[in-house]
Amino acid sequence: MSDVLTVSKSRRNVEALLLVIALGVAISANLIVGLDKENPLDSAFWTQSGILAALALAFHIVLRFRAKYADPVILPIVIALNGIGLAMIYRIDLANDTTVAESQFLWTSVAMAASIAVLLVFKDHRMLRRFTYISLIASAVLLLLPLSPLGLEINGARIWINVGFGTFQPGEIAKITLAIFFAGYLSTNRDLILLAGKKVGPLQLPRFKDLAPMVVAWLVSIGVLIFQRDLGSSVLFFGLFMVMIYVATSRISWVLIGLLMIAAGGFAAIQLFSHVSLRIDSWINAFDPDVFNRQAGSSFQVVQGLFGLANGGLFGTGLGEGRPDLVIYANSDMIIAALGEELGLIGLFGIIMLFVLLVSRGIRTALGTRDGFGKLLACGLSFTIALQCFVVMGGVTRLIPLTGLTTPFMSAGGSSLLANWIIVAILLLISESARRPAVTGPMKDSFPDRQDFRAGNLTSGSKEVSA
C-alpha cells in the first residue's frame, strides 16, 4: 500500500487562496439573492459574511498548527458548498417569508466549531480506534433515541428527537460512529475473516461466524427502515457497511451476499409496508393523475421538483429569478431542484463537480494513509458522501425513488451539517497523516496496531505500518 506517492508539502497557502475563492462564491451568491431587498447590504449580510469568513479563517489557522499537511482542497470545497446552500436557503426564505437561513447559519457556526474542536482534541485519527466498541454502543443509542419518548415523528418518519430548542436527527451522527466501529472492527479482524472460508468457484465465501458484521449491518438498515420508516437513511447505512466490508476484504462475494440480504429485506419491506411501496409507486407512476393527486405518497413533490429543474434548463433562471419556492422542502430535501432551477444544468454540474472533487480527495486520503483503520474510515466516509448525493439527487431527478435525505453541506438541517462537518474534520485528520512526511511510527498516545503487526507478515497490509 505504499504504491501511492504523496508529496510532503504543506500546501496551506494553496488552501488559503482557494478559501478566498470559495468565500467569494458564497458571499456573492448571498449578495445576489438579497439584491431584490430594499437594502441588500444590510447589517445581517455583513454579519453573516464576516462570521463565515472568520470561521473559515479560524479553521484554516487551526489546520496550519494542528494538521499542517492536511488536504488543502477539502475545506474550500466544503465552504463553497455550505455557502451556496446558505444563499439558496436564504433565497427561499425571502420567497416564503421564513427564517430558516438564520438557524442554518447558526448551525453552520456550531458545526464548524465542532469540526475545529475535533481537530483540536484528536491529534491523530488513530486515536478514534480506541472508541471502536464505544462507537457501537453510541450508534445503538443514537439509533434508538428517536424511538424513545424523546422521539418525534415528522411526515411519517421517526428519525428526530426533541432537544429543547429544536429537533435533531441522531441518525446523522450514527453515520460517523458506525463508520468508526466498522473501521475499527474490520481493520482488526480482516485478516482472520479473509483467511477462513470456503472457495466456491471464483467466490471466496466467508465463514458463517464472520458474517456477524454483515448481520449487524443488515439489522441496522432494516431496523431503520421498519421502525423509523426512513428509506434514505437505511440505504445510506447499508451502503456504508457494504463499502467498508468490501474495502476490508476486497471480496466481491461479501458484497453479493450483502446485496442478496438487502434485496430480500427490501422485497419484504415493499410487500409489508405501505410507505415503501407508495414511494416506489410514486416514483414509477409519477405522472399518473391518481398518484399525483392522492393524499398519501403523492408524486406531487417530485413532479414539482422536475418542473423546477426543467424551468432552469441549461443556464438556469438566475438566483432569485425562478420559483423554487413552489417545491415542497425546497430548502432541504429538494434543494438540488431549487439550485437546478436558478443555476441551471451548468450550475449543478459545477456543484456536482465540487462533490466529485471532495469525494475524490477523501478517497485519495484513503489511498494515501498508511493504516487500515484510516483507510477504511476515510473510504467509508467519502463513499457515504457520494452515496448520499446519489440517493438524494437521483431521487430528485427521478432516477431512483425519492427518499428524504439531505444534500450534504447544502440542505437546511442542523444535524446533517454537524455530522458532515465532523466528517470533514476526520477526513482532514486522516489526510494529515497520509500526507505528513513519513518519519513517525505509531504515535505514542495511540494504541499500537498490534493485530496488524501480527498478521502483517502474511498480507500486503504489513506495509501500511512499516512504510
Next chain:
Amino acid sequence: MNQAIRSSWLVALAMFTLVLGALTFVQFFEAEALADNDWNNRSLLQDFGKNRGSILVDGRAIAESVPSDDEFNYQRVYNEPNLYAHLTGFYSLANGATQLESVMADELSGASDDLFYDRIVQLFSGAQVKGASVELTIDPEIQQLAWDLIPDGQQGSIVVMEPGTGNVLAMVSKPSYDPNLLAGHDTGVVMENLEELSSVPGLSPYFNPATQSLVAPGSVFKLVVAAAALESGDFDADSEIPNPAVLDLPGTDAGLPNFINGGCAARATADLEFALEQSCNTPFAQIAWELGEETVLEQAQDFGFGEKFFVPVEVAASQFPAELSQPALAQSAIGQFDVRVTPLQMAMVNAAIANDGVLMKPNLVKALRAPDLERISASEPEVLRESMSADSANQLTEWMVNVVNNGTARAAAIPGVEVAGKTGTAEVSGQGDNAWFTGFAPADDPQVVVSIVMQNVDIATGAQLTSPSARQLIEAVLNK
C-alpha cells in the same frame, strides 16, 4: 485494500455520472415537455410578473396589463368584460388561462419567436420585457349590436363573419361573465367567484359557446343535405321528390312529419327550391335515404364537420353520426338525432356557399403588434378547403334567396338587398327548442355571413330573435 478503495471510487464516480446523466435528461432533453405539462403552472406564475401585451379591438384594449402594487407587478384588466369574455377568456393565477389568453400566450408574454428582435433590444436597453399586442378582426359596433340582440337571460350565440376572408366580425354568446372576477391575484376570492360563475345555468367560464358548444342544428342542416344532393349529380333544380305530410319510418311505429302549420302541405311533391323554402322535412329525409349516410357525411366533412381546428381559439368538431338506421338517417337529415354543430360551424357552411363553394379558414386575429405598436405580422386569408363546386353553390344561393323572399326567413329580408338565408328549429328533449338563422348577403356579392342560434326558446320567441336580428346585423355591416 487500495485496489478495493479505487473500485469504490469508481462506483462513486459512476453514481455521480448517473446523476449528471439524469440531470441532463431532465433539464435539457425533457425540459420542454415538462414545461408544457398541464400541471406545470410555473410559466403562468412567471408571466404574471411580466408586462403582458394587450388584446385590441379597433385599436382599443379589451384586455391589458396595468401596474399593480402586489408581488406580481401587473394586474390583468378586462375593459368591457362581459362583451368580450368568451373571446379573451381569462388569465388567472389559480386556474390557468383560457381562450385567446391561452392560445396567444407566447405572443402576449413576449416569448414568441416573432418577438426575438424586440427581446434582444430590450435585453440591451434594460427595459422591461413587454409582450406583443394581439389585434382582433372584431368590429366593435357589430359586436355590440350582436350583444344587444341577445336579450339578457336568453342563452344564445351570434357569429358574424366575412365569407371572402374568414375574418370574424362579431362573436357573442350569452350568458357571459366578467373575467376580471377570475383574474385577481387573491386565489381564495377567485375560487369563490369561479364557483359562483359555474353555478349560472348555461355558463362555463372555460368555454366559448360560439366555438365550443355543440347544439342541434335542426333545419339549417338541410343546407348540407341540399349541397350533398347537388354535388351528387343525382338531384338538380328539376328533381321532384314526394312530399307526404308524414313519412313512414321503416321498422318503427313513428313517422317523420312536416311542420304542421307550415306551407309544405301545399304540394304533394316538392322540388329542392320548395322544400327549402318551406323547410319540408319529408323530402329531405328521402334525399338522405337516396344519397346514403356516407354521401351526407362526406359533404358535412367538406364543410368542416368532424374536425377540430383553431381560429386561433379552439373550435370543437361538429358531429354527423355514423352507422345510422334508416329512421335515424331521416332524423339526421333534418338536423335532429345526434347531429351537433357549433354556431361557428354553421357560419362556415354559409360562408362556403357564399364564397362560390370555397371555405375560408375562420380567423379572429388580424395582426400582432410589437410593444411599440408596430405591426409585426398580419394574418392572410387562408383557404380551408373546397366545400362544393361553384355551380352548386350558386344554385343553393338562389334557393336560399327564395327562402328569404318567399319562405320561412322572410323577416330577414332587406329592401334593395338580396339576402340568402335558412331558418331552423331543433327540438331538444327535456327543454325548449333551438331557433336558428343562418345566411348571408348580398347574394350576388356576399360581404357578410350571419349565424344565430337561440337556445331553449319557444317557437314564436325563437322566430323573433333570429331572422329579424340577422336583418339588423346584415344592414349594419353593409352600411359600413
